[in-house]
Amino acid sequence: MLNENDYPISVQFDFAAGTFDPVLIRDDRRLSDLRMMYRDKDAVKRTLSCEDPLIYELWYYPFETSKSDMALGVTRLLPGKIGDEYHMTKGHIHERDDQPEIYFCIKGAGYLLLQTSDGEFRAEPWQAGTISHIPPMWAHRVVNTADEMLVFVASYHLSAGHDYRPIVDKGFRKLVVERDGKPTFLASPRWE
Ligand code: PAN
Numbered sequence: 001m002l003n004e005n006d007y008p009i010s011v012q013f014d015f016a017a018g019t020f021d022p023v024l025i026r027d028d029r030r031l032s033d034l035r036m037m038y039r040d041k042d043a044v045k046r047t048l049s050c051e052d053p054l055i056y057e058l059w060y061y062p063f064e065t066s067k068s069d070m071a072l073g074v075t076r077l078l079p080g081k082i083g084d085e086y087h088m089t090k091g092h093i094h095e096r097d098d099q100p101e102i103y104f105c106i107k108g109a110g111y112l113l114l115q116t117s118d119g120e121f122r123a124e125p126w127q128a129g130t131i132s133h134i135p136p137m138w139a140h141r142v143v144n145t146a147d148e149m150l151v152f153v154a155s156y157h158l159s160a161g162h163d164y165r166p167i168v169d170k171g172f173r174k175l176v177v178e179r180d181g182k183p184t185f186l187a188s189p190r191w192e
């Protein structure tokens with residue numbers, strides 16, 4: 001017997017705008033939400049003393065049925081840097097260790113950083129059209145290294161859970177910074 005949440009739902013994605021409609025939840029992440037993530041604490045302080053810039057928007061549609069659940073998330077990551085470090089998502093690992101995710105880059109360019117709790121690290125180069133599978137047990141973060149907005153679609157089970165603690169505590173092994181106008185990977189001092 002179907003209940004009212006068990007029927008198909010479609011939303012319409014606008015590729016040029018990087019948005020979809022209808023959207024149920026919208027959330028903003030500002031520098032104050034990510035202050036622990038950036039290496040250059042003086043740059044964070046300096047910026048926050050005059051403004052709290054928007055780093056990314058989350059557009060979100062949870063599909064919850066009586067048997068299971070699945071989320072559609074669109075992340076809109078603005079271009080820019082804090083000090084010399086590019087704008088990025090906070091990054092997290094799924095609480096459930098059997099939960100993967102698909103990311104689909106629609107617009108822009110950058111990197112998907114992936115890391116296990118043992119410190120295995122990968123950086124997947126991203127451009128519009130790249131689709132990445134994030135296996136279970138890999139923390140994930142997206143970095144925008146271009147001068148336009150980076151938009152990606154995510155799909156995952158809502159039951160996966162988001163654990164930000166390992167990233168707040170230690171971050172990723174590599175920082176993505178600008179050197180001579182180009183994205184460059186630096187070993188994070190927090191891993192040495
Ligand atoms: C994504 C992320 C989204 C924002 O939907 O939650 O890109 O990144 P943070 O959660 O790291 O701030 C996802 O990976 N969900 O599982």
Ligand code: ZN
Binds near residue numbers: 094101156
């Ligand atoms: Zn995730």
